[in-house]
Amino acid sequence: MGRKVIVTGGTGYIGSHTVVELITGGFDVVIIDNLYNSDISVLEGIRSITGVTPKFYDYDLCDRQKLDEVFRAEGKVDAIIHFAAYKAVGESVRKPLEYYRNNFVSLMNLLEMMELHNTPALVFSSSCTVYGQPDALPVTEASPVKEAASPYGYTKQAGEIIIRDTMAARPSQKAVSLRYFNPIGAHPTAFIGELPSGVPENLVPYITQTAIGLRDELKVFGTDYDTPDGSCIRDYLHVVDLAKAHVKALQRLLEGESKANYEVFNLGMGKGVTVLEAIAAFEKATGVKLKYSITGRRAGDIEKIWADPSLANRVLGWKTEISIEEAMETAWRWENRLKNKES
Numbered sequence: 001m002g003r004k005v006i007v008t009g010g011t012g013y014i015g016s017h018t019v020v021e022l023i024t025g026g027f028d029v030v031i032i033d034n035l036y037n038s039d040i041s042v043l044e045g046i047r048s049i050t051g052v053t054p055k056f057y058d059y060d061l062c063d064r065q066k067l068d069e070v071f072r073a074e075g076k077v078d079a080i081i082h083f084a085a086y087k088a089v090g091e092s093v094r095k096p097l098e099y100y101r102n103n104f105v106s107l108m109n110l111l112e113m114m115e116l117h118n119t120p121a122l123v124f125s126s127s128c129t130v131y132g133q134p135d136a137l138p139v140t141e142a143s144p145v146k147e148a149a150s151p152y153g154y155t156k157q158a159g160e161i162i163i164r165d166t167m168a169a170r171p172s173q174k175a176v177s178l179r180y181f182n183p184i185g186a187h188p189t190a191f192i193g194e195l196p197s198g199v200p201e202n203l204v205p206y207i208t209q210t211a212i213g214l215r216d217e218l219k220v221f222g223t224d225y226d227t228p229d230g231s232c233i234r235d236y237l238h239v240v241d242l243a244k245a246h247v248k249a250l251q252r253l254l255e256g257e258s259k260a261n262y263e264v265f266n267l268g269m270g271k272g273v274t275v276l277e278a279i280a281a282f283e284k285a286t287g288v289k290l291k292y293s294i295t296g297r298r299a300g301d302i303e304k305i306w307a308d309p310s311l312a313n314r315v316l317g318w319k320t321e322i323s324i325e326e327a328m329e330t331a332w333r334w335e336n337r338l339k340n341k342e343s
């Protein structure tokens with residue numbers, strides 16, 4: 001058996017793709033997920049790709065006793081990758097306390113378990129949302145963290161600080177925070193992908209649902225921004241590239257390569273893409289014409305942001321390999337698979 005990794009949120013979108021890369025990389029994966037925003041059938045998808053069904057606990061991380069049970073049952077755990085969290089920006093504005101309780105209590109419980117059960121390493125899912133609207137582009141890890149625009153964003157900022165301070169007090173443990181830019185696409189096998197609940201808020205699932213006929217048209221939120229075509233700029237990266245970065249980060253933690261016991265990495269392609277360019281990439285990759293119209297700006301949107309991923313390139317030996325067109329193509333394949341499953 002390989003080294004044992006507990007993956008919280010392992011049936012979620014980024015979590016499930018990371019579980020696949022971990023299994024194919026020889027790790028022994030244990031998932032904890034309460035299926036709040038994911039589906040048990042994802043385990044089947046993981047098995048179809050890897051031939052392995054990871055061990056699964058349907059537990060809430062806020063339940064400290066249950067969590068303790070898992071760590072007792074699993075014996076020596078080499079690392080935790082912590083994906084599980086509430087993640088909807090708009091909902092967090094309406095339900096701040098739920099976001100604070102869930103995202104903070106689960107993280108603090110995990111950090112406590114690391115101490116109680118001598119788990120040496122943690123990888124934390126963070127977000128480019130910590131940068132707000134940056135003053136200078138691209139953003140590096142040294143760019144200032146701006147005041148959070150939502151309770152969700154604050155849970156990522158504060159989560160990083162909780163981990164940083166805890167690691168400062170525990171020299172024998174290590175952690176990294178990975179700041180994701182905009183993950184898109186699905187596994188090329190189309191056995192796993194993103195499962196948005198209800199009407200998607202994110203661009204790419206909205207595009208694919210429109211193209212397949214579930215939505216009338218995509219609304220482009222504003223073309224009056226200070227960008228080449230007026231639409232907002234983001235750094236879209238393929239979810240499998242992102243998943244692979246977790247394996248690299250884990251290897252760095254476990255092989256003791258880092259001097260510091262807490263590090264932060266930007267994970268992006270390093271390239272800014274406008275909304276209109278993203279639509280064009282979808283159309284080019286799939287040959288499907290997308291119905292869309294221009295509407296007003298969405299409240300809270302950042303005008304433009306993209307990553308400087310050179311630290312991750314250099315230190316983790318990681319870089320994105322999948323183009324936005326290929327990413328769109330996999331997202332489309334996944335949407336079609338979902339449709340065929342239902343019919």
Ligand code: WQD
Binds near residue numbers: 089127202204218232
């Ligand atoms: C991308 C672009 C929209 C939908 C996400 C997360 C956020 C953080 C960062 C995790 C924007 C435009 C979208 C639509 C559109 N991630 N758009 N019509 O805004 O970067 O935020 O990534 O922490 O929490 O939500 O991503 O996919 O929502 O939007 O025009 O129907 O697409 O205005 O410019 P965003 P997104």
